[in-house]
Amino acid sequence: MAKLAFLGLGVMGYPMAGHLQAAGHDVCVYNRTASKAEKWAAQHGGRHAPSPREAAEGAEFVLACVGNDDDLRSVCLGGDGAFAGMDDGAIFVDHTTVSSKVTAELYAGARAAGQQFVDAPVSGGQAGAENGQLSIMCGGDQAAYDAAEPIMNTYAKLCRRIGESGAGQMTKMCNQIAIAGLVQGLSEALHFAEKAGLDGRAVVEVISQGAAGSWQMNNRYETMLDDKWEHGFAVDWMRKDLGICLSTADETGASLPVTALVDQFYKDVQAMGGGRWDTSSLFARLRKLG
Structure with missing residues (x-):
């Protein structure tokens, strides 16, 4: 079982993080609206943090499912961003549907910081997230994907690496x-x-x-x-x-x-x-x- 952070508790992220906690992982969540993170922690028994950086501290994997390019940058970058809290070698898995431009930017930023980045957008909608039956299409380094795949399989019916960084998007x-x-x-x-x-x-x-x-x-x-x-x-x-x-x-x-x-x-x-x-x-x- 792994120590994880999950950033973004919308209609997709809320149940996805729940599956991870139910599988026995140690999950700390962050959400822009703190009351939703508090509700998730009360419901699932996990932890919540007031910033992406604090959620990511000590996590082996940091997963995110937010709204758009700007939302993703906001949870990754800056003094309160996840990259600032992640350990060397930790893996960031992005489930958001975003542009290949921001994926390239964040992949390079993670690598420069000694971390790893996998783009892993999902398909299957809210029902797929709730039932753990998502299709996940991934891009990134093979070793990072291989390490993250068992985590993602917690809520996937199919998870596959398509190619290098950006191929998932x-x-x-x-x-x-x-x-x-x-x-x-x-x-x-x-x-x-x-x-x-x-x-x-x-x-x-x-x-x-x-x-x-x-x-x-x-x-x-x-x-x-x-x-x-x-x-x-x-x-x-x-x-x-x-x-x-x-x-x-x-x-x-x-x-x-x-x-x-x-x-x-x-x-x-x-x-x-x-x-x-x-x-x-x-x-x-x-x-x-x-």
């Missing part, structure tokens, strides 16, 4: 690009079924067993038809991720016309007041259009 971009197109396609199929006077549930029962089947179809079609949008990853966060994808595509020369279009559809959902709805709310946009 690039893979997460592929994930979000694929999801954007899938959810829009599913939304259009359900919209078409409604307009054609078909029973959407009966339609999905049939087509889900063929080539059209997907995780999104199996897990979201019923809530979509019922106008329920409180299940999983929020539109605001998806737009943040797609912005990273589109910016990186400009840098690499990749062409992402469908992703760019779906990003604008999510902008429409935000204008409808659906920034905190889950990503399947693309269907709500089509219903509003008639």
Whole structure:
């Protein structure tokens, strides 16, 4: 069992840290809103600290799942940042979905300080975090990944190193690009079924067993038809991720016309007041259009 720090107790980080404590690790948590860290410690029996640096002191692994590039920098850098508290050789594992730019910056910073850094964004949403069934895509030095993999497996159904530093974040971009197109396609199929006077549930029962089947179809079609949008990853966060994808595509020369279009559809959902709805709310946009 290891001594760990976990930074960020949002809808993903809160249960992920809980799995680590339940597995017998010694976990100290930090959250920007201290009351949530206190609540976690009371619920799970672990410890909490008032700063990332204090949480990271003496930890073999420091794991983070925060909001964006700036949030990640704030918990890593500066006098109260985790890097200032980490021992030589300690490993920082970043589960946040961020740009490859900040990953390169923090990987270099950790190495310069005698520490190690693994980018390890996750997919599977809140349900995956709560059930310990996340897919984790990693980049970084092989030795650092090998040491961190058993820790991550506590809440993973699949954990894999894709390549060197940044490869995990690039893979997460592929994930979000694929999801954007899938959810829009599913939304259009359900919209078409409604307009054609078909029973959407009966339609999905049939087509889900063929080539059209997907995780999104199996897990979201019923809530979509019922106008329920409180299940999983929020539109605001998806737009943040797609912005990273589109910016990186400009840098690499990749062409992402469908992703760019779906990003604008999510902008429409935000204008409808659906920034905190889950990503399947693309269907709500089509219903509003008639």
